[in-house]
Amino acid sequence: MAGGVGSPGRAQIPWRTLRGDRWWFPPAVTFTLIVLWLLYALVRTSMQRDYFVATYHYLTPFYSPCVTASCHPDARHVGTWLGEMPPLVPYAFFLLPILLGFRLTCYYYRKAYYRAFWLSPPACAVAEPHAKYTGETRFPLILQNAHRYFFYAAVVVSGMNTLDAFDGFHGKDGGVGVGLGTIVMLTNAAFLWLYTLSCHSCRHLIGGRLKHFSKHPLRYRAWTIVSRLNTRHMQLAWTTLGTLLVTDLYIALVASGALTDLRFYN
Amino acid sequence: MSYDAKFRVWRGDASGGELVDYTVEVNDGEVVLDIIHRLQATQSGDLAVRWNCKAGKCGSCSAEVNGIPRLMCMTRMSTFTETETVTVTPMRAFPVIRDLVTDVSFNYEKARQIPAFAPPEGVARGEYRMQQVDVERSQEFRKCIECFLCQNTCHVVRDHEENKEAFAGPRFLIRAAELDMHPLDARDDRADFARDEQGIGMCNITKCCTEVCPEHIRITDNGIIPMKERVVGKRYDPLVWLGNKIGRRKP
Amino acid sequence: MAAELETHDYDVLIVGAGGAGLRAAIAAREAGLRTAIICKSLFGKAHTVMAEGGIAASMGNVNSHDSWQVHFRDTMRGGKFLNSWRMAELHAKEAPDRVWELETYGALFDRTPDGRISQRNFGGHEYPRLAHVGDRTGLELIRTMQQKIVSLQQDDQRESGDPEARLKVFAEVTITDLLQDETGTIAGAFGYFRESGRFVRFNAPAVVLATGGIGKSFKVTSNSWEYTGDGHALALRAGSTLVNMEFIQFHPTGMVWPPSVKGILVTESVRGDGGVLKNSEGKRFMFDYVPDVFRGQYAQTEEEGDRWYTDPDNNKRPPELLPRDEVARAINSEVKAGRGSPHGGVFLDIASRRSPEEILKKLPSMHHQFKELADVDITQEAMEVGPTCHYVMGGVEVDPDTAAAARVPGLFAAGEVSGGMHGSNRLGGNSLSDLLVFGARAGAGAAAYVRGLGDARPIVPQSALDEAATTALAPFEEEGGENPYTLHQEMQQTMNDLVGIIRKAEEIEAALTKLEELKERAKHLTVEGHRQFNPGWHLALDLRNMLAVSECVARAALLRQESRGGHTRDDYPKMDASWRGRNLICSTEGDGIRVEEQPMPPMRGDLLDLFQRDELAKYLTPEELAAVGATGGATEATDGSGS
Numbered sequence A: 001m002a003g004g005v006g007s008p009g010r011a012q013i014p015w016r017t018l019r020g021d022r023w024w025f026p027p028a029v030t031f032t033l034i035v036l037w038l039l040y041a042l043v044r045t046s047m048q049r050d051y052f053v054a055t056y057h058y059l060t061p062f063y064s065p066c067v068t069a070s071c072h073p074d075a076r077h078v079g080t081w082l083g084e085m086p087p088l089v090p091y092a093f094f095l096l097p098i099l100l101g102f103r104l105t106c107y108y109y110r111k112a113y114y115r116a117f118w119l120s121p122p123a124c125a126v127a128e129p130h131a132k133y134t135g136e137t138r139f140p141l142i143l144q145n146a147h148r149y150f151f152y153a154a155v156v157v158s159g160m161n162t163l164d165a166f167d168g169f170h171g172k173d174g175g176v177g178v179g180l181g182t183i184v185m186l187t188n189a190a191f192l193w194l195y196t197l198s199c200h201s202c203r204h205l206i207g208g209r210l211k212h213f214s215k216h217p218l219r220y221r222a223w224t225i226v227s228r229l230n231t232r233h234m235q236l237a238w239t240t241l242g243t244l245l246v247t248d249l250y251i252a253l254v255a256s257g258a259l260t261d262l263r264f265y266n
Numbered sequence B: 001m002s003y004d005a006k007f008r009v010w011r012g013d014a015s016g017g018e019l020v021d022y023t024v025e026v027n028d029g030e031v032v033l034d035i036i037h038r039l040q041a042t043q044s045g046d047l048a049v050r051w052n053c054k055a056g057k058c059g060s061c062s063a064e065v066n067g068i069p070r071l072m073c074m075t076r077m078s079t080f081t082e083t084e085t086v087t088v089t090p091m092r093a094f095p096v097i098r099d100l101v102t103d104v105s106f107n108y109e110k111a112r113q114i115p116a117f118a119p120p121e122g123v124a125r126g127e128y129r130m131q132q133v134d135v136e137r138s139q140e141f142r143k144c145i146e147c148f149l150c151q152n153t154c155h156v157v158r159d160h161e162e163n164k165e166a167f168a169g170p171r172f173l174i175r176a177a178e179l180d181m182h183p184l185d186a187r188d189d190r191a192d193f194a195r196d197e198q199g200i201g202m203c204n205i206t207k208c209c210t211e212v213c214p215e216h217i218r219i220t221d222n223g224i225i226p227m228k229e230r231v232v233g234k235r236y237d238p239l240v241w242l243g244n245k246i247g248r249r250k251p
Numbered sequence C: 001m002a003a004e005l006e007t008h009d010y011d012v013l014i015v016g017a018g019g020a021g022l023r024a025a026i027a028a029r030e031a032g033l034r035t036a037i038i039c040k041s042l043f044g045k046a047h048t049v050m051a052e053g054g055i056a057a058s059m060g061n062v063n064s065h066d067s068w069q070v071h072f073r074d075t076m077r078g079g080k081f082l083n084s085w086r087m088a089e090l091h092a093k094e095a096p097d098r099v100w101e102l103e104t105y106g107a108l109f110d111r112t113p114d115g116r117i118s119q120r121n122f123g124g125h126e127y128p129r130l131a132h133v134g135d136r137t138g139l140e141l142i143r144t145m146q147q148k149i150v151s152l153q154q155d156d157q158r159e160s161g162d163p164e165a166r167l168k169v170f171a172e173v174t175i176t177d178l179l180q181d182e183t184g185t186i187a188g189a190f191g192y193f194r195e196s197g198r199f200v201r202f203n204a205p206a207v208v209l210a211t212g213g214i215g216k217s218f219k220v221t222s223n224s225w226e227y228t229g230d231g232h233a234l235a236l237r238a239g240s241t242l243v244n245m246e247f248i249q250f251h252p253t254g255m256v257w258p259p260s261v262k263g264i265l266v267t268e269s270v271r272g273d274g275g276v277l278k279n280s281e282g283k284r285f286m287f288d289y290v291p292d293v294f295r296g297q298y299a300q301t302e303e304e305g306d307r308w309y310t311d312p313d314n315n316k317r318p319p320e321l322l323p324r325d326e327v328a329r330a331i332n333s334e335v336k337a338g339r340g341s342p343h344g345g346v347f348l349d350i351a352s353r354r355s356p357e358e359i360l361k362k363l364p365s366m367h368h369q370f371k372e373l374a375d376v377d378i379t380q381e382a383m384e385v386g387p388t389c390h391y392v393m394g395g396v397e398v399d400p401d402t403a404a405a406a407r408v409p410g411l412f413a414a415g416e417v418s419g420g421m422h423g424s425n426r427l428g429g430n431s432l433s434d435l436l437v438f439g440a441r442a443g444a445g446a447a448a449y450v451r452g453l454g455d456a457r458p459i460v461p462q463s464a465l466d467e468a469a470t471t472a473l474a475p476f477e478e479e480g481g482e483n484p485y486t487l488h489q490e491m492q493q494t495m496n497d498l499v500g501i502i503r504k505a506e507e508i509e510a511a512l513t514k515l516e517e518l519k520e521r522a523k524h525l526t527v528e529g530h531r532q533f534n535p536g537w538h539l540a541l542d543l544r545n546m547l548a549v550s551e552c553v554a555r556a557a558l559l560r561q562e563s564r565g566g567h568t569r570d571d572y573p574k575m576d577a578s579w580r581g582r583n584l585i586c587s588t589e590g591d592g593i594r595v596e597e598q599p600m601p602p603m604r605g606d607l608l609d610l611f612q613r614d615e616l617a618k619y620l621t622p623e624e625l626a627a628v629g630a631t632g633g634a635t636e637a638t639d640g641s642g643s
């Protein structure tokens, strides 16, 4: 506290905060939820099983795209690019860093983990525990500026998930079919698109960078729509964590036989 | 419709001070500033407080109420229970002068560092033409009443006195954004300035500035993040850099 | 103590950092003079930030029929022909340029579809004329000029390495006395830093007063603590004069509930954008209150009034948009007749007339203000409103062209502290433009005066400094004296009740007796604590200003035996043409205040020609009308707009 609110000249108040509300609650919830989600994701990606329902072509997003020789042949609908995976290595090992990087450099998640994990600051007007602070001006945090590249990549990933969802329109007899799993995958893909499009970098690139909206009416329209989505970016960030988890869990349960898929057609 | 409330007000100056307890009458519809004024008029005539409009328009009465940075004139007593003790302290990021009054000269110094609006060349007075959609973004930032609550709350300087030199604070980052988005401003180095002189990289977009802004300016979403993206565009994005080298892609 | 007195030397001293002060400072600095700005609050917080509705200037962006002539005519009508016509003329002519100039400083007004500055309707203005930014125009004005000043300082920094070489702001400094040489010529000012209580002396051959108004003498007011009439009192004590002090504008719509915010302004734009006034019976009562002079210019039926919002060229405006004095009196009458709202006001309803989206777009800060302070959602419910003391038309008597104050060489005044421009009643939006036009003129006037002096600088006798210091410290010397807060409250109550919106002789006399008593008691004030940021002490010093100014108001109000604009006498309810040509001038005489009549110079013929003869007949005496001659007074208004 010495260099901060306790600095000489400032009003001498011995507490790091006088907030009496439960300011620690939101960061605590964020912390818990993110840790639980990461643990779940870690376990699931290293399991190397129950990721695909062959009958209906349900592929969990955690294993997408499935392009190694270890994958179930029907799951490799975009091809086989690599050989067998050693145990514990996630099948989608080259895409997961992109997903992780996109979320790690996301302006919303940055806020969330700087507050909940790094306590910088834990909550507004609550002194942070660090003696030094340089923000995002140095390595490694200066790399946050690469967010827009993760955004470009995330567009591809969302496209991948959409392909998977379309592949999920697969019936028992090999023709078209629809089940609850299809709906779940489709919903997940839709929300992933919303989250991706509501990204601040997207908002900038699509029109925010312009000085004169009036000279670019179409891009202004697009910017207005993205801006509206952008106000929900936080909600979408959490919603997609939810839909990802639900989609994976559902497919895992169906794949392991613990649950039978609810079929609507074929 | 009136009751006696318990107040704790920080009294003192740069050499020291403490929270002093008061019991004071509160009436229907009053705000914290009314109570502070009642203390002045009835119990301690020399209680120092800064205020002006008492309508949330001038940004003078910034302080911290129960630890949360707020305008005293816009904090209604009905948001507290009758038994709750209301604690009022001066802003804690700036040097204190006396009681609830702080020295906010830091902000005026930062304001003076930003290059002023650069009028477009060859456009006569009266000939300025701008479209409403083009001025709206900057207008949002011009709602700022300079209460400096965001500056006070921003942990970059609140928790690190040594950063005051290098960091301009949210109020002035949106001033830079305002000028960069001004349809007729003739300068094109606002983003560079934000990075090199205002320390925009120190902001970790934890959004406390937005949380406390009484004008509900979306400081981070509409000001700082777009500015960070513009900085990326000018300084970190190799594609844009290449594009600019070739000489295309002027916004 | 004289030895340790902090002293600064400048060419021009601007007292006040509101719109008028800042514009004057820019003018003086651009003329190359070393300029200081002094203000009681922080830089950028002056009262002007509260102005909401807009700046009146006949740019004709929304209705191209508008011109300076129409603006001039509206201003004179609003002021009931008592205005200094020369000021009204300069104001109408120069306002557009001053507004456009703000754009070159970086201001961002709301726009018309073709990219010009948008203009809105306001009471008393024939065409949409108010340049605005949502409902925070005053803030834009202050911020723009504050930033212009910063940019001038940056220029100085580049040239000399010192940003404050030629333009410096002394914030949170109160001026308590003007310094003069033996002949009464201005030599500077004396004051104290609010922060430390230390005294400070400024030497400067020219002082521009831009200190704003006097609202804090009244209990219910839209004005802030700064409005203690300091500039008015400084000018008086320096030997200058005040004009038109009986004219005080009560804004018709102030908040009436909750008590702690009583008086806070509800902008006129609510009515300009479609809001209507209703009494407790739900009746739109303003149709019953259109006075004869305005008959024919306002709608007679609700239907016509409603059509005007969309088709102003073919319909007359609703009577809710009459000049403020008329609306304030009407509300007063409705409440007195028992048709008021629960908290003693009337209803201002926009919720039932406009969609919530529209209200939020056009009146965001009103929505915010009512939500935060009164827990009323104006998109759903009507507001309760009543008159509140808002603006003083009277002020320092000045020369229209240079803003030089009467009788004291080196003293200038601009903005609300100056008088004459608005006559007996100011139109909404005409103040912000007044600040810019006469602020610029005062800065230029002061610069010309200083240049004219050459190297000569007036000398202040030491005794004047000692006296200023002694007076300022008196409240600390006295033991067991009165609490300044108590005195202030008594004075506010007196002015509000006895010299308020409706006046009569006995009541004004009672007020004068009370003021005498308060003046005596004010000689024995006691304040607690020390000189550092001590509000009790500050109030004690402000009190003498408020008392002097209140006395001017009361004495002038007693003398003027007619009702006109911001002065309504129950015992003389009619406007009297024989009073039109007379100004009441307030000056000090020993310890007391003296008010006397002074004839007004007759209006120039070409300006008279802007009015139809039968309209002039409403204001001028038969003799004056005869003197206008057979040629003067147009038979038809020059722009044919059916005035």
Ligand SMILES: Cc1cc2nc3c(=O)[nH]c(=O)nc-3n(C[C@H](O)[C@H](O)[C@H](O)COP(=O)(O)OP(=O)(O)OC[C@H]3O[C@@H](n4cnc5c(N)ncnc54)[C@H](O)[C@@H]3O)c2cc1C
Binding pocket: C015, C016, C017, C018, C019, C020, C021, C038, C039, C040, C041, C046, C047, C048, C049, C050, C051, C052, C053, C054, C055, C056, C137, C138, C173, C174, C175, C176, C191, C210, C211, C212, C213, C222, C223, C226, C230, C231, C265, C390, C391, C414, C415, C416, C417, C428, C429, C430, C431, C432, C433, C435
């Ligand atoms: C709520 C509200 C809304 C309004 N809306 C409008 C509108 O829409 N349009 C319009 O045209 N007008 C409007 N007005 C009127 C207009 O805002 C004022 O008349 C105008 O702002 C006065 O400006 P000024 O420059 O004369 O003084 P101010 O802006 O009041 O500035 C006075 C300055 O003088 C300083 N000062 C005073 N005494 C001393 C002293 N002793 N020593 C040192 N400094 C001192 C103060 O600190 C301050 O800086 C409104 C007024 C109010 C109250």
Ligand code: SF4
Binding pocket: B153, B154, B155, B156, B169, B170, B202, B203, B204, B205, B206, B207, B208, B209, B210, B220, B224
């Ligand atoms: S978002 Fe940035 S500027 Fe705003 S408070 Fe947080 S660190 Fe400071």
Ligand code: SF4
Binding pocket: B059, B143, B144, B145, B146, B147, B148, B149, B150, B151, B170, B171, B209, B212, B213, B214, B215, B216, B217, B219
């Ligand atoms: S941005 Fe908001 S919080 Fe910051 S100074 Fe302006 S009004 Fe205050």
Ligand code: FES
Binding pocket: A102, A105, A106, A107, A108, A109, A147, A151, A195, A196, A198, A199, A200, A201, A202, A233
């Ligand atoms: S994904 Fe969150 S800001 Fe880009």
Ligand code: FES
Binding pocket: B051, B052, B053, B054, B055, B056, B057, B058, B059, B060, B061, B062, B071, B072, B073, B074
């Ligand atoms: S007093 Fe002006 S904002 Fe509170």
